[in-house]
Amino acid sequence: MLKQNLQFKLSQKLSPQQIQLMKLIQLPTQAFEQRLKEELVENPALESGKEESLENEEYETDNDFEDYDDFDNEKIDADEINIDEYLSNDETPDYKLQANNYSDDDEERSLPIAAPISFHQDLINQLNTFILTEEEREIAEFLVGSIDDIGYIRRSVQDTVDDMAFTQGIYTDEKNVERILNIIHQLEPAGVGARDLQECLLLQLRHKTPTDSVSLAIAIIEQQFDAFTKKHYDKLLQKFDVSQEQLRKAIDEIEKLNPKPGGSFESSSKTIEHVVPDFTIRLIDSELQLSINGRNAPELHVSKDYQEMLQTYKDSKEKSNSQKDAVQFIKQKLDSAKWFIDAIKQRNETLLVTMNAIMHYQQDYFIDGDESKLKPMILKDIADMVGLDISTISRVANSKYVETPYGTKLIKEFFSEAMKNDQGEDVSTIEIKKILKTVIEEEDKKKPLPDDKLAEILKEKGYPIARRTIAKYRELMDIPVARMRKKI
Template identity: 55%
Template sequence: MLKQSLQHKLLQKLSPLQIQVIKLLEIPTAQLEQRIKEELEVNPVLEYSKDSQNNSDDNYEDNNDAPAENEVEKDELSIDDYIREDDIPTYKLQSHNYSKDDKYEDIPFSTGTTFHEHLVAQLGLRIMTEHERMIAEYMIGNIDEDGYLRREVDEIIDDLAFSQNIEVDEKEALDILEVIHDFDPAGVGARDLQECLLLQIVKKDRSNPAIESAYNILKNHFEEFTRKHYDKILKRLHMEDAELKDAIDEILKLNPKPGSAYSNPMTKTVQHIIPDFMLEVEDGQLQLSLNSRNLPELRVSHTYSEMLTDYQANKKNQSKEQKEAVMFVKQKLDSAKWFIDAIRQRQNTLMTVMEAILDYQKEYFVEGDETRLRPMILKDIADVTQLDISTISRVSNSKYIQTHFGIFPLKYFFSEGLQTDSGEEVSTREIKKILEECIAAEDKRKPLTDDRLAQILKEKSYNIARRTVAKYREQLNIPVARLRKEL
């Protein structure tokens, strides 16, 4: 039986302009210029402004009307929005642009020999058959950037047989791996941390008692070493505290990630953080600006505007193909105006959010004292700016600010809050700072347990449970007390 019913649904449909703004908000300054170049490539109506220095923000404000949501019938095109005196003036925001270019450099780019090429090159120094060389190159290809061979030898043997049609037995494979183990950097090709450290220690002078003891610990007491059960090592090796300390000092000199030791400056592309905001102190006042130095200024092409003007004058005599061409141009004009306006809205929204954060955390930004950070969540800034929480999230994600005391991600300034016994609200970051200071000052022979840290915080009026202390400690990447123990 069929049944009909009426339902009312409230649906929010985003306009093309809103979609553009949302996407652009997520892009940091370092990627925005590339995004603009991509738009220029796909939209012939959009072009760089040649006389942008003569345009003002006020001109843009007068002419930035976005195209209407409703489509106009093909034969009744309204082109008033497209043939203004100077097309669409630029979206630049002179009051927020940052002009001190000499302080900030572009991302440098370098090329050179890779880590794996460095390993393959060392094969040329060994006497090997072509068959052995092919096996060795395949093994090197399975070594990760840390320098480890993460796959089992029997899996590599199977791969060589099936994909390369190369037959190899386990002994031959292990013999070739042993050759790779002798390569630079020391420890390369290891299958686990223990083997990696042993490959390094055996290349040292084992006539040194400390190095020989280090080898013995790594070879026969590795689990006790990783768990810092030093008392067991002392008992089993009949060592004195000083001897164990010397041996451990030798182990700590080894590199657990030998791949990172290949530090030729030409091996990697150097990346720099490009801040989205600049904060400076001028005459005791905080001055915030956007880093817009590489942001090209855009406008709508005169050529396409003139095409629409000609159509308006002669639209009765236009062929079907000409009308279709004009409709294509109109769509591209719409897209160009939306993109230009989206850039402007992006810049305005970024400044609105950052100014709200700056005002909310003013005491912190004056000196950079971490203990001055107030508890602040996304909703706090959303309430101040009257923007949606999702917008605040997009702005704070992947964005950085350069201050007079360092460069920080915007996420750094957000933290939850707790109340002290006196009812004062403090940031969890302040509590983490105290935890870091307590652990840094602890006696490493008897590190502070989470229970003891919770007790110390309680004495300072921070009533926090042990499990919360453990959570904050883990967020700070600080190991448990047992693993912080030193001799």
């Protein structure tokens, strides 16, 4: 049975302009510059550079033309105004301005661009140095294709045999695949093609020049890998009947190995990306000065030609349907250009007022660079100071950097929770983490401190913190448990 009823519902929705503004605020400097370039290409009513003086500097959007619905019965007189002529001459596409009058004999003037070889292609190239039958090459190339980005083959030999049969129509057996896999293990970087960490370390050790330390390291990985990973050094000393010095040298050999052989190739071929600070804080005569980075952001203004086109249409008495459509397009682009310029101004104001509040809140730190002077600060503190929403503050702080006299910092790193010391004063968790890291760095690595002992030491220093909180901070700083920090 169908029923009808009325229901009142209060909801709040963001307009498309508000959503776009939030996206602009969130963009860091390089992405923002790219967004400006894209908008300049997409909107012909938007221009860069200094704006020429106009009689009507303000562009009104509310009542600048009549309702289009009233024009259906008007006469058509195309001689009065030719909007198509305006549009066709407004902006000449770049491709029409490019000359192609060079001879085929002319020397190529473009700069060469390096084309890096991929990790897998490099392995395929190395296979060319081996004499293989056609079937062996197919198996070898399949195995290389199965290697992941860090250098491992994550499937068993049996699964590989089945995959080749079902997907490639290559029928072979496990013994043959193992033989070809041994060839893959001879490729560089050493350790590539391993099926687990233990095999990866063994492959690298066997590539080394044989010494007593390397031989002991191979024996440890082959026979006592579990004891080694858990750092049960007493068990290793007893098992192999060696001195602590001999064991230490063998462990040094293992620690020099690369557990991710493919990762080294990937990192060497990556393009280095530099951090571009969004703000700059300078200390001049003991006073802080804040500026926003606008180095490559072009100055934008509304197109004079488009405004004149709209004005010409307003002054015209006779209007055709095609002219109405064209002018509606013009007004839409003008509105969009004007809104985009206003949004950029609002973005810059929001960024400046937010960073200015952060700078003054953490003034003691920015003056002398002492991290212990960083105050506890959460998003709400800054939001209350500037009168903005917490989500807006988060967008400003999340992915932006500030250049300070003490280095370029990620803004969100200045935010931290508060904890009370033994004097009842609020201190930043950043300060506590720094003290905890210092204590761990200065500990005796032969007898590293467990979390409960670390809690006692910090309590003695005036920071009464529970053991579970110590464990949380340690994990946040990627510091392992005491047993894994042990060294012989």
